[in-house]
Amino acid sequence: MLRLLPAIIALGAFAAILAGWAAGGGAVEAAWAPSWGLELSFELDGLGALYGLLATGIGFPVFAYAARYLPLHLDHQGRSHREEWRFFGLLLLFMVSMVGLVTARDLILLFVFWDLTAVSSYFLIGYDRQEAEARSSALMALLVTGVTAVLLLAAILLLWAEYGTFSLPELAARARPGALVTGAGVLVAIAGLAKSAQVPFHFWLPRAMAAPTPVSAYLHSAAMVAAGVFLLARFYPLLALSGLVLDLLLAAGLASIAIGGVLALTCDRLKQVLAYSTISQYGYVATMYGLGGGKSVAAAAFYVLSHALAKSALFLTAGAVTEATGEDRLSRLGGLARSMPALAVGSGLAAAGLAALPLTIGFFKDELFFAASFDDSWPAAVAAVAAAGLTFAYIGRFWLRIFAGRRRSDAVRLPPLLTAPVAVLGLAVLLGGAFAPPFGDLAAAAARASAGAVPPIEPAYHLDARAENLMALAAYATGILLLAAPWLWRRPAAWVASTGARLGPERAYTVGLAGLNRFSDAIHEIEVRDLRSRIAAVLVPGGALAVAGLAATPTAGAYRAGTLSTDDLALVLTLAVVALAAIGTAAPRHHLTLLLSVAGVGFGLAVVYALLGGPDVALVAVLVETVAALVFLGVFALVPRDVLRRMEAIPTPRRRRWRDPAIGIFAGAVVFFVVWGALSRPSPAAAIADEHVRLAPQAHAKDVVTAILADFRGLDTLGEITVIAVALVGVTTLLARGRLR
Amino acid sequence: MRPTLSQAVARLILLPGLAISIATLVKGYGDAGDGFAAGVIAALTLLVQYVAFGYREAERRIPGLRRLPVAAVAGLARALAVALVPAARGDAILTHWPPPGDSPVRLGTLELVSAVLFDVGVFLVVLGVVTGAVGAIARAAERAGGRA
Numbered sequence: 001m002l003r004l005l006p007a008i009i010a011l012g013a014f015a016a017i018l019a020g021w022a023a024g025g026g027a028v029e030a031a032w033a034p035s036w037g038l039e040l041s042f043e044l045d046g047l048g049a050l051y052g053l054l055a056t057g058i059g060f061p062v063f064a065y066a067a068r069y070l071p072l073h074l075d076h077q078g079r080s081h082r083e084e085w086r087f088f089g090l091l092l093l094f095m096v097s098m099v100g101l102v103t104a105r106d107l108i109l110l111f112v113f114w115d116l117t118a119v120s121s122y123f124l125i126g127y128d129r130q131e132a133e134a135r136s137s138a139l140m141a142l143l144v145t146g147v148t149a150v151l152l153l154a155a156i157l158l159l160w161a162e163y164g165t166f167s168l169p170e171l172a173a174r175a176r177p178g179a180l181v182t183g184a185g186v187l188v189a190i191a192g193l194a195k196s197a198q199v200p201f202h203f204w205l206p207r208a209m210a211a212p213t214p215v216s217a218y219l220h221s222a223a224m225v226a227a228g229v230f231l232l233a234r235f236y237p238l239l240a241l242s243g244l245v246l247d248l249l250l251a252a253g254l255a256s257i258a259i260g261g262v263l264a265l266t267c268d269r270l271k272q273v274l275a276y277s278t279i280s281q282y283g284y285v286a287t288m289y290g291l292g293g294g295k296s297v298a299a300a301a302f303y304v305l306s307h308a309l310a311k312s313a314l315f316l317t318a319g320a321v322t323e324a325t326g327e328d329r330l331s332r333l334g335g336l337a338r339s340m341p342a343l344a345v346g347s348g349l350a351a352a353g354l355a356a357l358p359l360t361i362g363f364f365k366d367e368l369f370f371a372a373s374f375d376d377s378w379p380a381a382v383a384a385v386a387a388a389g390l391t392f393a394y395i396g397r398f399w400l401r402i403f404a405g406r407r408r409s410d411a412v413r414l415p416p417l418l419t420a421p422v423a424v425l426g427l428a429v430l431l432g433g434a435f436a437p438p439f440g441d442l443a444a445a446a447a448r449a450s451a452g453a454v455p456p457i458e459p460a461y462h463l464d465a466r467a468e469n470l471m472a473l474a475a476y477a478t479g480i481l482l483l484a485a486p487w488l489w490r491r492p493a494a495w496v497a498s499t500g501a502r503l504g505p506e507r508a509y510t511v512g513l514a515g516l517n518r519f520s521d522a523i524h525e526i527e528v529r530d531l532r533s534r535i536a537a538v539l540v541p542g543g544a545l546a547v548a549g550l551a552a553t554p555t556a557g558a559y560r561a562g563t564l565s566t567d568d569l570a571l572v573l574t575l576a577v578v579a580l581a582a583i584g585t586a587a588p589r590h591h592l593t594l595l596l597s598v599a600g601v602g603f604g605l606a607v608v609y610a611l612l613g614g615p616d617v618a619l620v621a622v623l624v625e626t627v628a629a630l631v632f633l634g635v636f637a638l639v640p641r642d643v644l645r646r647m648e649a650i651p652t653p654r655r656r657r658w659r660d661p662a663i664g665i666f667a668g669a670v671v672f673f674v675v676w677g678a679l680s681r682p683s684p685a686a687a688i689a690d691e692h693v694r695l696a697p698q699a700h701a702k703d704v705v706t707a708i709l710a711d712f713r714g715l716d717t718l719g720e721i722t723v724i725a726v727a728l729v730g731v732t733t734l735l736a737r738g739r740l741r
Numbered sequence: 742m743r744p745t746l747s748q749a750v751a752r753l754i755l756l757p758g759l760a761i762s763i764a765t766l767v768k769g770y771g772d773a774g775d776g777f778a779a780g781v782i783a784a785l786t787l788l789v790q791y792v793a794f795g796y797r798e799a800e801r802r803i804p805g806l807r808r809l810p811v812a813a814v815a816g817l818a819r820a821l822a823v824a825l826v827p828a829a830r831g832d833a834i835l836t837h838w839p840p841p842g843d844s845p846v847r848l849g850t851l852e853l854v855s856a857v858l859f860d861v862g863v864f865l866v867v868l869g870v871v872t873g874a875v876g877a878i879a880r881a882a883e884r885a886g887g888r889a
Contacts, residue, residue, distance in 0.1 A: 030828060030829075615773040616773045616774065616775070616778075619773055619774055619778050620777065620778050620781075623778055623781040623782065623785070624781070626781075626785060627781060627784070627785065627871070630785075630788060634875070634878060638878075638882055638885075698841035698842070699837065699841065699854075699856065700770070700839065700845050700854045700856075701770050701771070701854075701856070702770070702771040702772065703769065703770060703771060703772055703773060703774075703775070705773075705775065706769045706770050706774075706775040706776075706856075706860065707770070707856070709775055709776075709777070709860070709863070710770070710775070710776070710837075710856040710857070710859045710860045710863075711835075711837055711856045714824065714835040714837075714856075714859060715824070715834070715835055717820075717859075717863060718820055718821070718824055718835070721816070721817060721820060721862070721863055721866040721867075722817060724813075724866055724867070724870050725813045725814065725816075725817045725866055725869075725870060727870065728810065728813055728869070728870040728873050728874060731873075731874045731877055731878075732810070732873060732874070732877045735877040735878060735880070735881040736877065736881075
């Protein structure tokens with residue numbers, strides 16, 4: 001079955017990473033732009049292995065689930081099954097960029113993959129593109145994670161400017177505490193927190209639930225949001241140099257735990273509950289990085305691992321339940337355990353893992369978390385217990401409302417491919433609880449990549465009254481209390497939800513976006529009213545900037561007039577003809593005359609190039625001028641003749657009669673002085689030209705211009721011909737689909 | 742119907758025009774002209790055919806003209822290949838062969854260097870794009886019921 005191919009690819013990638021990791025990791029390097037210090041350099045270290053195994057290992061069951069889910073989804077919406085390939089292509093692209101991100105050693109490369117995950121997630125969240133909500137949610141996710149990605153780039157460039165390397169290990173060795181490292185650390189932390197949907201950037205995640213379920217299960221449990229904390233882990237050696245950055249992480253993490261947890265407790269929609277839960281869970285991770293120290297970093301790595309297993313299973317459960325019953329609200333569900341026992345058991349295991357019950361891998365995630373916070377301080381320990389209690393309560397509510405109690409809706413039988421992945425992930429959660437050491441080793445290796453020396457993680461059950469066990473018992477008790485007595489928290493939680501909706505950061509986003517739109521519309525209106533206004537909108541501000549530049553430069557010796565000899569007579573005469581033709585273009589009203597006088601300017605300039613000894617440039621100028629004239633002729637031939645005549649007869653409006661010439665003369669004068677000033681001094685541009693002439697023989701070229709185009713500036717040429725080819729695609733598509741008149 | 746003057750000129754100009762274009766291309770590294778100029782010369786020669794004969798007749802007379810836009814894709818692929826092959830060998834992208842100092846292989850007066858291969862890519866893109874765009878406009882104009 002071809003639909004299962006993506007799942008098989010994911011499984012293969014998982015096996016490859018696992019084998020590579022078992023063989024002791026390794027690195028791949030290829031030159032990219034060595035003169036800029038960039039290389040395509042990948043390394044499979046502990047951190048890369050952990051996140052790479054998560055991205056592919058969770059990818060496998062999710063892709064298998066999607067193979068069955070997506071045809072149903074498209075059927076519900078009356079869409080063609082051919083759209084599946086777009087979905088799986090994007091999912092695979094996302095997986096590849098995720099693996100690239102976590103193994104990249106070069107920071108620019110890391111940034112490229114970082115943006116690739118944002119771009120592919122944009123298309124995945126907005127996959128149901130006929131729905132306005134999906135589109136605006138996708139845009140929100142893209143803006144929040146994309147704008148903050150620019151901060152990451154800024155941080156990378158700051159560090160590069162100071163330490164001269166894009167390689168993280170070298171940076172970690174060279175960086176010293178200081179304002180610059182703190183500033184860069186804050187930027188990196190913001191980028192990571194936004195991607196992980198941490199307060200105050202959390203609002204995009206619940207909106208992103210407009211995505212099809214497999215997308216949520218994959219991106220919003222194991223990949224996209226995990227990339228954020230991965231960034232924190234990757235940069236941890238630098239972040240840890242500044243107490244301020246760690247405090248920032250701690251504050252954002254604690255706020256996310258609280259707000260995400262409370263909102264997860266109050267939400268009614270299945271996927272929304274899980275989205276807020278994700279915010280809260282990654283809050284734990286951010287908090288642990290904020291606490292700092294090898295023990296916390298190791299606990300954080302383990303936490304990411306166990307959370308991703310449990311959360312993806314729960315997302316898949318939500319999708320399966322909605323598929324079976326047609327309901328997506330907790331208040332309309334209940335008692336489904338009897339009709340779908342496998343799903344109930346699988347998701348029950350996952351929920352138990354999230355609630356940190358013993359015998360699941362989740363128990364150890366909380367144990368490590370408790371140990372780290374207990375070592376830190378008693379307020380941290382109290383907060384940890386409260387947070388774990390909150391998690392226990394909301395995830396217990398989620399599961400019980402769906403599977404226990406009175407039955408409120410009918411359920412159709414689910415295809416096995418929608419149930420099996422949940423069961424597999426649930427069993428993995430259980431397996432992690434029974435045989436935890438391999439998972440612990442992986443997390444410890446990941447933590448060593450972040451924090452150097454890290455105590456080994458030795459997950460085991462201890463039946464004694466140690467602090468972690470007591471804290472776990474206290475957390476269970478808190479959770480049960482919250483579950484049993486909802487009247488305790490209902491009103492304050494509702495207040496938090498309504499206040500957040502009224503004054504929260506999402507409102508700032510909406511208002512800011514609307515303002516930007518209005519601003520852009522206003523500029524657009526000025527710019528596109530007609531062609532003259534559009535040109536004026538470029539010439540006037542550009543000219544004003546140039547005038548400011550000219551005014552700021554010292555004028556002494558800046559404008560030198562050379563001498564003329566009789567040899568220059570031909571040149572001067574040609575230039576005079578060009579100038580006359582240029583002035584002449586302002587006069588004619590007939591289109592053909594106008595075209596010919598413009599072409600005359602161009603051909604005159606070609607003669608000037610030839611006289612100045614640039615046969616190459618002259619040749620190209622003649623050719624370009626010919627093509628341009630022919631294209632204009634062609635366009636005129638397409639416009640009906642009476643329209644052309646009518647256009648010719650329109651008189652120039654009175655206010656235009658002075659405005660347009662004034663703008664033209666102003667722009668021309670500015671260009672004149674800029675060019676004069678540039679030609680008056682021996683510029684670095686001339687030095688570069690000399691260098692090109694000197695190097696051309698070494699490039700086996702006798703023609704410098706060709707050598708520049710094909711060799712010295714070959715990359716520019718490559719970009720340009722790409723643009724030209726893309727333009728052809730645009731032209732043919734528009735002409736094939738649209739109408740000419 | 743007797744051929745008009747423009748058709749006679751178009752017929753005369755076709756082969757010399759293409760020959761000049763090819764010459765400009767292959768000699769571009771040693772003399773004035775390059776892939777871009779060669780592409781425009783070839784495209785202009787073909788444009789004259791379009792103008793003189795109309796696109797149907799021109800495409801009938803010159804086999805393969807209709808498929809020429811594919812050349813743009815081929816040219817881009819070729820340029821990309823020249824750019825990326827050195828990367829696979831561990832050099833920076835667009836590292837040309839032979840390296841500075843080595844003398845290139847000669848074929849008569851022609852010197853074989855990889856930069857010319859890249860330039861051929863540029864030539865193909867320019868040729869394909871110009872003829873493709875003009876052909877598309879001509880077709881659209883005919884659909885719209887105007888003169889083409």
